[in-house]
Amino acid sequence: MTDVLAFPASLLAIGAATAQFRSALPVADLPRGALRRVSFGDLDVLLAHTDRGLVAVDDRCPHMSAPLSLGALEGCVVGCPLHSGRFDLATGDPVQMPTTGGLWPDGRYEPVWTPPGREPKPDPPGIKAEARRLTRVRRVRYYPVRVTDGTIEVAVPG
Numbered sequence: 001m002t003d004v005l006a007f008p009a010s011l012l013a014i015g016a017a018t019a020q021f022r023s024a025l026p027v028a029d030l031p032r033g034a035l036r037r038v039s040f041g042d043l044d045v046l047l048a049h050t051d052r053g054l055v056a057v058d059d060r061c062p063h064m065s066a067p068l069s070l071g072a073l074e075g076c077v078v079g080c081p082l083h084s085g086r087f088d089l090a091t092g093d094p095v096q097m098p099t100t101g102g103l104w105p106d107g108r109y110e111p112v113w114t115p116p117g118r119e120p121k122p123d124p125p126g127i128k129a130e131a132r133r134l135t136r137v138r139r140v141r142y143y144p145v146r147v148t149d150g151t152i153e154v155a156v157p158g
């Protein structure tokens with residue numbers, strides 16, 4: 001029996017509460033520690049087999065939308081391949097901010113990452129730096145997932 005990870009109900013993706021379950025892939029194709037993208041029309045979903053069970057979320061980093069399916073899964077934390085942000089799939093929260101800095105979900109500012117032992121990098125001037133500084137990292141959004149007759153199913157709208 002494959003466990004399914006419980007997730008915060010407040011982080012359910014829009015439309016997922018009333019969506020039908022749809023076939024995603026055989027559970028045997030997603031061993032523990034694996035990440036896989038499954039697309040339903042233009043909706044890309046990340047299936048992750050964490051150490052606490054299966055979970056389905058948007059395959060878009062809550063920072064700048066990079067595909068988390070190309071990242072790395074450690075336990076229950078997925079790392080983004082683009083700016084090294086890390087997100088806890090049990091809570092939906094960022095646990096490490098992207099190297100670009102920006103705003104935490106609650107609005108706190110995080111500066112650009114600086115290697116240990118170096119002087120903090122000043123934010124460069126310009127509209128791109130301003131956009132980066134004001135980009136708020138969101139929480140992960142979830143889709144209900146279940147296993148039926150050896151197949152992973154996900155409730156996605158549409």
Ligand code: FES
Nearest residue numbers: 061064080083085
């Ligand atoms: S897009 Fe994922 S950390 Fe920036």
